[in-house]
Amino acid sequence: MEAERQRNDALDELATMLQSLIEDNATNISRLAERTGFKRQQVSRAVNGREVPSPDLSDALDVVLPCGGAIRRLRDAADREKRARRLGVVPPMRRPTDEYVPAAQGIVVSNDVRTIDQEVVSTNRREFAAIPALPALSALAASTRQRIETGSASDRTLDELESDVDEIAQVYGSAPHLALLGEVAGRWKQIESILDGRMSAGTRTRVTLLGGQLTYFLGRLAFNTNDFRSARRFAGLAGTYAHEIGEPVLIMSVAALQSSVAYHTQRYRQAVAALSIVRHVRHPYMDARIAAYEARAYAKMGDHDNARAALNRMEAASCSMAPMPGETPVGPAAVAMFRSGVAISLDDADMVQEWAPIAVAGYRRKGSDFTVEESQHAVMSYASSYLVGPDPEPEEAARVAMGVISTAPDALTHTVKARLRQCASSFSPTHHRLPAVASYLEACRTLPAGGTV
Incomplete structure (x- = not known):
């Protein structure tokens, strides 16, 4: 046998x-x-x-x-x-x-019919x-x-993972994406493995929050490298975790990411709609960021009144809190950065020239709202301020913008590259003959299409 x-x-x-x-x-x-x-x-x-x-x-x-x-x-x-x-x-x-x-x-x-024997x-x-x-x-x-009461992860393991996520939040805006990707991905896989096991309700809440935060960070990394398909997928999963536990910072951060994907694919109404879905959710850490993203989308839609109203809400809600897992806070420098950036869409030369220098100076102080990416956006608004108004200074605009390319050519996010190209398109044909402008245009042409990790 x-x-x-x-x-x-x-x-x-x-x-x-x-x-x-x-x-x-x-x-x-x-x-x-x-x-x-x-x-x-x-x-x-x-x-x-x-x-x-x-x-x-x-x-x-x-x-x-x-x-x-x-x-x-x-x-x-x-x-x-x-x-x-x-x-x-x-x-x-x-x-x-x-x-x-x-x-x-x-x-x-x-x-295919089941019956009782x-x-x-x-x-x-x-x-x-x-x-x-x-x-x-x-x-x-x-x-x-x-097993349920003990959980599939010890308190010590979860404590360490929570500390890791807090540290990622602190460095996310400035650390090289290649280094961050491995750090985030490894911990995300660990959390997903833990979530497959049985655990107590309290442990599951902690693990689910960690899973949502790490998934969100992966979505941001994908977004910053111009991989919108992956960004949408990670945002969808992070949103599932966020709504399961009802954590407001994560819920609002996911909505902001989804709005950003829509905004940078020129779906401005969808960008506003993604934020409207979480309008009932409030948290002092995220309220200003949501308002800022509404303002930039309204400005692109040509709705100047709502754009200015959203900017005012942003400034009223701005804070100087330390970074938390999710989006970065909107402090004084970010307020000026968003005001000057939205002013370009509104074609408001006075507003650009007023706020762009404030934003650049604010980010030089490297406060709690400092990120390399958004400080570069502030510089690009400052460069654009030389191209608006009755007396443009194209060579100065090219010089300022060239500084962004030369200081970190391998670490530019796709949103910064978009601003660089937007600035390049603002030069008139007569400006192209100027040496500084010509050099800048050539540098823009050599930029990779997407972002890098």
Whole structure:
């Protein structure tokens, strides 16, 4: 009989482990049958590797032969290998949750319709009163409760991950994206793995928040490198986590990211709509950022009144809070940066010339709202201030803008590159003959199309 059994490496490994556990626990097949409530023949076939044990038997054996779930994991692997070999392949290991779940005992499937097998039900009723498996099942319930209360991650692990996310928030606006991508991606994968396990409600809330924050950061990295498809996907997942736990900074940050994707693909009404969805959510850290993004979208739509009103709301809500996981805060420098940038869309020369120098000076102080990207936007608004009004100074505009390219050519986000190209398009044909302008236009032509990591 054994010679006829189809090869199953995982089942052989399971049998070897069971035999070793029986020896270590000074027990035997008969006592295992008594303690688990399963027939001796079923236990014997499992221990001797003659058949893949049922999930219930595996769980019961895991309780009476404590081994941290190893029996069930090997059993699931053996079942997958058995079905794979029938098809002539041995596929890579798959998660048990990916598997087909057969109809339970007592269920008959005919023409895709499930019905009750009354004979099996009658047999189960006769045997129910004498089921000695209940102690084993109750022990399983106790161990399950312990796993849920303990969680699949220790408090120390979560403390470390929360500290990591806080540090990422502190450096995100200025650190090279190549370095950040590995840092964020590694922790994100760890959190996603933890989320697949069982845990208490309190632990799940902490892990879900971490998952949402790290997913958001991946979305921002994708956005900054002009990968809008990935940015949308990460934003969607981060939004799912954010709304599950109701964390306002994360909810508003995700909305801001989705609005940014719409804005930079010239879908300005969608940019406003993405922010309108979270209009009922408030947090002093994010209120000014939401208003600023509304202002820039309204300005592009030609709605000057709403744009100016949003700028006023932004300034009223601005704060100097330390960076939190999510968007960066809008402090004094960012207020001036947004005012001067929106003024360009509004074609308000006085407003650009008033606020652009304030923004540049503000970012030089490197306060809590400092990021390299937004400080470069401030410089680009300052460059544009030399091209508006009755007396443009194209060579000075080119000189200022060239400073952005020359100081960090390999670390420019796609939004900064867009501003550089926008400035280039503002020069008139007569300006192109000026040496400084010609050099700047040539530098713009050599910029990569997208962003870099």
